[in-house]
Amino acid sequence: MRPLHIIACVKVVPKPEEIRVDSETWTIQRDGVRSEINPPDMNALEMALALKEQHGGRVTVVAMGPPTFVLYLRLALAMGADEAYLLSDRAFAGADTLATSYTLAQGIRKIGDYDLILCGEESSDGATAQVPPGIAEWLNTAQITYAEDLEVLPGSGMVKARRELTGGYEVIQAPLPCVASVKAGANEPRFMDMERKAWAEAEGPLTVWTATDIDVDPEMIGLPGSPTIVDGVAQAEASERKREFLAGTPEEQAQALVERLRAYL
Amino acid sequence: MTKSLYGAQEASAIWVYLEQNQGRLTGVSLELVGKARELTDGRSIPLVGVLLGDQVSGLAQEAIAAGADEVRVADHPLLRQYTTDGYTKAFTELILAGKPDILLLGATPNGRDLAGRLAVRLRTGLTADCTDLRLEEDTGLLVGEVTGFGGGILAYIKCPDNRPQMATVRPGVFAVPAPDGARQGKVVSVPVNLAKEDIKVQVLEHVDGQGVDITRAQVLVAAGRGCQGDLALINELASLLDGEVGVSRVPVDEGWASRDRMIGQTGYVTRPKLAIVCGISGAFQFSVGIEKAETIVAINTDAEAPIFEQADYCIVDDMFDVLPPLIEAVKRARGGNGGR
Ligand SMILES: Cc1cc2nc3c(=O)[nH]c(=O)nc-3n(C[C@H](O)[C@H](O)[C@H](O)COP(=O)(O)OP(=O)(O)OC[C@H]3O[C@@H](n4cnc5c(N)ncnc54)[C@H](O)[C@@H]3O)c2cc1C
Ligand SMILES: Nc1ncnc2c1ncn2[C@@H]1O[C@H](COP(=O)(O)O)[C@@H](O)[C@H]1O
Numbered sequence: 001m002r003p004l005h006i007i008a009c010v011k012v013v014p015k016p017e018e019i020r021v022d023s024e025t026w027t028i029q030r031d032g033v034r035s036e037i038n039p040p041d042m043n044a045l046e047m048a049l050a051l052k053e054q055h056g057g058r059v060t061v062v063a064m065g066p067p068t069f070v071l072y073l074r075l076a077l078a079m080g081a082d083e084a085y086l087l088s089d090r091a092f093a094g095a096d097t098l099a100t101s102y103t104l105a106q107g108i109r110k111i112g113d114y115d116l117i118l119c120g121e122e123s124s125d126g127a128t129a130q131v132p133p134g135i136a137e138w139l140n141t142a143q144i145t146y147a148e149d150l151e152v153l154p155g156s157g158m159v160k161a162r163r164e165l166t167g168g169y170e171v172i173q174a175p176l177p178c179v180a181s182v183k184a185g186a187n188e189p190r191f192m193d194m195e196r197k198a199w200a201e202a203e204g205p206l207t208v209w210t211a212t213d214i215d216v217d218p219e220m221i222g223l224p225g226s227p228t229i230v231d232g233v234a235q236a237e238a239s240e241r242k243r244e245f246l247a248g249t250p251e252e253q254a255q256a257l258v259e260r261l262r263a264y265l
Numbered sequence: 266m267t268k269s270l271y272g273a274q275e276a277s278a279i280w281v282y283l284e285q286n287q288g289r290l291t292g293v294s295l296e297l298v299g300k301a302r303e304l305t306d307g308r309s310i311p312l313v314g315v316l317l318g319d320q321v322s323g324l325a326q327e328a329i330a331a332g333a334d335e336v337r338v339a340d341h342p343l344l345r346q347y348t349t350d351g352y353t354k355a356f357t358e359l360i361l362a363g364k365p366d367i368l369l370l371g372a373t374p375n376g377r378d379l380a381g382r383l384a385v386r387l388r389t390g391l392t393a394d395c396t397d398l399r400l401e402e403d404t405g406l407l408v409g410e411v412t413g414f415g416g417g418i419l420a421y422i423k424c425p426d427n428r429p430q431m432a433t434v435r436p437g438v439f440a441v442p443a444p445d446g447a448r449q450g451k452v453v454s455v456p457v458n459l460a461k462e463d464i465k466v467q468v469l470e471h472v473d474g475q476g477v478d479i480t481r482a483q484v485l486v487a488a489g490r491g492c493q494g495d496l497a498l499i500n501e502l503a504s505l506l507d508g509e510v511g512v513s514r515v516p517v518d519e520g521w522a523s524r525d526r527m528i529g530q531t532g533y534v535t536r537p538k539l540a541i542v543c544g545i546s547g548a549f550q551f552s553v554g555i556e557k558a559e560t561i562v563a564i565n566t567d568a569e570a571p572i573f574e575q576a577d578y579c580i581v582d583d584m585f586d587v588l589p590p591l592i593e594a595v596k597r598a599r600g601g602n603g604g605r
Contacts, residue, residue: 129381132381167477174465232421250587254591258595264484
């Protein structure tokens with residue numbers, strides 16, 4: 001088999017604890033918020049790097065997002081990725097999963113020669129787990145979502161993966177090229193390599209493509225290409241609870257509780 | 266704008282995907298039928314359930330009893346096991362023939378796998394992982410509520426132009442409707458065009474969970490890191506109350522409990538009448554899975570633990586000191602009731 005080309009899709013997300021909503025405009029404030037690579041995408045990247053070590057080949061990372069993502073793509077290069085692409089254009093902004101998966105798929109098509117495309121199972125900041133099947137559909141490949149364990153079967157051009165299901169699991173085999181989404185916590189992402197870090201920052205191969213660089217229909221990207229719209233945002237309300245503290249010894253507390261729970265016993 | 270394969274003028278009806286696994290309907294399918302019934306109340310919108318599988322028409326009646334007006338059954342040997350390829354192809358054909366206005370699916374692993382693929386094939390919008398649904402008063406458009414950013418924020422999403430308006434809904438957010446065995450509905454068998462070559466993947470092994478479904482439990486006794494791996498008292502109290510054992514993420518990560526018992530954002534949204542939460546701090550990601558409980562009891566050594574802000578009855582003490590007398594007190598109370 002020829003050397004593998006694995007593409008890892010990584011998204012940069014604001015750290016959940018830092019999010020604030022602007023109550024005037026109902027928009028999410030991203031300014032000054034610290035970000036990170038979406039945690040399961042780190043698992044996808046780790047899986048890509050481990051497969052490359054095992055089988056040879058190369059790893060390309062791709063992201064769609066604002067220019068600030070460059071920093072994180074360099075981090076991926078420092079971890080061991082060979083090349084990085086950022087799809088960045090104001091015209092991509094406001095994309096829902098249909099437009100996002102289309103744009104990423106067109107970027108991936110332009111990168112070309114892919115065998116395996118690895119994503120995280122879901123991103124923590126928005127659409128949920130729908131981008132990987134979307135990419136697979138646009139590229140007309142097989143898909144394996146919620147992969148915990150993934151093996152490339154040399155020679156046969158197949159991958160075999162264990163998928164986690166509700167309670168149980170499934171082992172499935174799919175032909176390459178294939179899109180897989182990787183379960184959060186499927187592995188321990190490595191730290192970046194300090195020597196690679198200097199290389200990644202100085203000369204790491206990182207290409208930024210705008211909408212005109214990839215072959216996209218302007219009607220199908222960004223806000224105009226998104227069939228779903230956000231109709232409003234609200235702060236979640238905490239439900240009202242009695243919050244009655246029971247006092248006394250464990251026996252007294254237990255007795256007091258049982259008296260209050262009679263209806264359920 | 267990306268155009269969907271059919272438009273709003275041609276579209277009608279609410280369709281609910283009746284996900285089955287090994288010949289059993291998933292709970293969330295019935296929850297969705299119940300919710301869809303509520304949405305169609307007072308409006309003349311047909312409610313159609315869609316079943317895909319191999320010899321599964323026997324399940325149609327369950328969906329009708331839950332509120333469906335009609336069930337379309339796509340039976341085919343190649344649909345015996347879920348595959349993205351097979352199900353997407355068969356479902357797409359059904360949709361293009363029937364042109365639903367709204368299509369609801371459960372946000373189970375395979376429900377999401379299918380929904381994400383279908384939405385792109387149909388070039389339509391998908392609101393993923395909804396925690397509530399409603400129809401807009403004047404337009405009748407579907408509005409999906411989703412929680413974002415760790416759950417503190419709710420967003421309302423709709424899909425005005427493309428059809429079907431698709432949404433996936435988290436298991437457990439709606440109640441399973443009480444079955445009405447007297448309800449009548451149509452069961453329609455639909456043709457399926459599938460060949461082996463349509464399915465690229467091969468399922469080599471399929472292992473089901475042990476069948477614990479904490480989303481349907483009336484009573485949940487939940488344990489977290491504070492149990493230190495010792496679930497004996499938790500098990501005893503749960504079985505005494507005819508309930509199930511639930512856990513936070515820590516016992517799952519530590520291997521003390523199986524994943525199907527996990528409550529929360531990554532786990533399940535539960536709606537028990539009574540939840541007794543022991544040795545769990547009450548992180549947001551846990552609480553979203555328990556907040557629909559009617560009554561919450563918290564037992565925790567730390568009086569400052571956030572779980573106490575979310576509980577009705579609070580016991581600041583060691584769970585290992587409180588559970589034995591609690592078990593005894595429950596037994597006494599049961600005895601007083603004449604036992605069960
Ligand atoms: C993206 C994401 C998704 C997540 N999804 C989930 C999810 O679905 N479900 C989930 O649960 N978590 C989830 N988490 C993890 C969550 O943030 C918390 O880390 C987790 O819920 C903590 O579990 P815990 O309360 O059991 O442990 P801890 O937070 O360590 O709390 C243990 C508690 O036990 C008390 N305690 C200790 N000993 C005793 C004793 N003897 N008697 C009584 N009390 C005692 C302590 O005072 C403490 O309050 C998620 C996190 C992330 C980032
Ligand atoms: N803007 C993006 N850039 C790169 N990858 C993305 C982007 N959005 C989603 N993905 C990938 O798709 C996965 C699932 O995202 P989502 O469907 O948004 O939950 C993520 O874990 C990423 O691997």
